[in-house]
Amino acid sequence: MTKPSKLLTSKESKTPRGRKGGRTPLPEAEKRELAQFYLPRWLLAAFKELIPVAADRSNLVTKWVRAYAISNGESDRLLAQSPIASEVLEYLEATSAPQELIDKLESLIVTRASDEERIDKGVTKAGNSWIV
Structure with a gap:
């Protein structure tokens, strides 16, 4: 006679079932909400x-x-972070674009580069001040 094999109905062999199904729940802030x-x-x-x-x-x-x-709704900052910003600057410089427009875009790119450098150095911004 052979030994009876372990029954498949034991609780150890079953996969988690039920409402959560063994998944870890998302944090409250990460849960999706319907935006209308x-x-x-x-x-x-x-x-x-x-x-x-x-x-x-x-x-x-x-x-x-x-x-x-x-970006706190600042579309200028989004433009400065775009990889196409430098290409637009080169185009503006090559054409007869107003110098004021070229200067604005240039200052946005320089500000972005400066912010990235500060972040790389471990300096972070909190409100209106920079923390080292």
Whole structure:
């Protein structure tokens, strides 16, 4: 006679089941919340045509909102952080663009470079002051 094998109904062999399914819960701040905003139908249709998968659209909007929140709504800062900013500056310098516009873009790029240098050195900004 052979030994009876262990029954599969024992609790040790079962995978976690139930509401959480063994997953660790997200922190409260990381949980997703439905954001409701309205777009004109033509704009939403064009957005859906460009990005057909809903999850991809959601991730893209999340990235836009995150970038906007990080920059505190300052679109100039977003432009300065863009890799195309230096190309735009070169184009403005090559064409007969107003010097005032060239100077503004140049100062944005220099400010960004200065901020990145401070971060690399371990200096962080808290409010209006810099902490070493």
